[in-house]
Amino acid sequence: MSEIRSIISATTKRSLVLIDEICRGTETAKGTCIAGSIIETLDKIGCLGVVSTHLHGIFTLPLNTKNTVYKAMGTVSVDGKTKPTLKLIDGICRESLAFETAKKEGISESIIQRAESLYLSAYAKEVVSAKNDSELVDVCSNMSTNGSDESHLQLRRIREGVAHNWTGSTNQTEFLQKEVESAVTVICQKKLIELYKKKNISELAEVHCVLIGARERPPPSTIGASSVYVMLRPDKKLYVGETDDLEGRVSAHRSKEGLQNVSFLYFIVPGKSLACQLETLLINQLPNQGFRLANVADGKHRNFGTSISIESVPVCS
Structure with a gap:
C-alpha cells in the first residue's frame, strides 16, 4: 500500500x-x-x-x-494441453492456467484432481436460487420430448419468478439472458437425463451455462472442448450453434457488422455428436417458448427436438 x-x-x-x-x-x-x-x-x-x-x-x-481497456493472455492448445502464447488479446478471461501450472511444476495428480473438483463445485455452477434449482429438476423430469402444456407453464412460472427477484433491474439484455439461460437448462438437461437412462451412461452430464460478456473471451478450458452456444443479438434474436473452437466462433460472429459487442451463453458437453443433437433440439424448441431465432431454418431439415427416437439422431460431421 x-x-x-x-x-x-x-x-x-x-x-x-x-x-x-x-x-x-x-x-x-x-x-x-x-x-x-x-x-x-x-x-x-x-x-x-x-x-x-x-x-x-x-x-x-x-x-x-x-x-x-481489458486485455487477456492468449492461449493455444498443443498436444491437448493449454499453453499461453505470451500475447495480449482483447477481452476478459476469468480463468487462469493454475491447474496446468501446478501439473507442470510436479504437484501430484490427486491434489490437482481434488482442486478441480472443488473449483467446479464452488465456482462453475449457475447462480440460481435453491428453489429455482429444484423446480428446474422437476420440469426436466416431467417434460416430454415435445414438451407438455403443463411443463411449459411450469417453465414460464419459473422464468416469471426469476424475473420477479430482479427487482430494480431495467436491463432488458440481462433479462433476456436469464430467460434464455433458464430455458436452455430445462430443455437440454431433460434430454441429457433421457440419454443417461436409455443408454446407461455411467455419469449424468449437467448443463452449466456460462456467460461470455460483451468484452470477454471464452476461458482457456474451452479450447478443444465441444460446446453448445447461444448468441444474444442486439435485435433480441438468438443464434444457436455448436463448435469445438468456441473462441474462433465467437471471434467470427463478432467480426460481422453490428455484432462487435454481442454476448454469448455456452455450456460444455462430452463430444461433438451430443453437441450437434442439443444444438438442433434448441433450434426446434426455443421458438415454441416465445424466443425468436436468427437461424431457425437450420433446424428444419432435422427432426431432432420434435418427436424421434434416440437411434434416429443425425450425427454432424
Whole structure:
C-alpha cells in the first residue's frame, strides 16, 4: 500500500504506470474493491499504464472508467494441453492456467484432481436460487420430448419468478439472458437425463451455462472442448450453434457488422455428436417458448427436438 500511495501521489498524465498483481496481499473481497478504486483513480488521472491481476472480481465491479481497456493472455492448445502464447488479446478471461501450472511444476495428480473438483463445485455452477434449482429438476423430469402444456407453464412460472427477484433491474439484455439461460437448462438437461437412462451412461452430464460478456473471451478450458452456444443479438434474436473452437466462433460472429459487442451463453458437453443433437433440439424448441431465432431454418431439415427416437439422431460431421 505504501508503494501504491507513492504511485498515486506522483502520477500525472505523462506517467507510465506498471502494477503487477494489484492488491494481492490482503483479503480477496476488500483487496478487489481497493484495486477497483485504484484503477478508477488512474483512469481519471489519464496516465498510460498496465495493471495485471488475478482478482477476477474486478471485472464485475461497477467501475467508473473511460480510458481503461481489458486485455487477456492468449492461449493455444498443443498436444491437448493449454499453453499461453505470451500475447495480449482483447477481452476478459476469468480463468487462469493454475491447474496446468501446478501439473507442470510436479504437484501430484490427486491434489490437482481434488482442486478441480472443488473449483467446479464452488465456482462453475449457475447462480440460481435453491428453489429455482429444484423446480428446474422437476420440469426436466416431467417434460416430454415435445414438451407438455403443463411443463411449459411450469417453465414460464419459473422464468416469471426469476424475473420477479430482479427487482430494480431495467436491463432488458440481462433479462433476456436469464430467460434464455433458464430455458436452455430445462430443455437440454431433460434430454441429457433421457440419454443417461436409455443408454446407461455411467455419469449424468449437467448443463452449466456460462456467460461470455460483451468484452470477454471464452476461458482457456474451452479450447478443444465441444460446446453448445447461444448468441444474444442486439435485435433480441438468438443464434444457436455448436463448435469445438468456441473462441474462433465467437471471434467470427463478432467480426460481422453490428455484432462487435454481442454476448454469448455456452455450456460444455462430452463430444461433438451430443453437441450437434442439443444444438438442433434448441433450434426446434426455443421458438415454441416465445424466443425468436436468427437461424431457425437450420433446424428444419432435422427432426431432432420434435418427436424421434434416440437411434434416429443425425450425427454432424
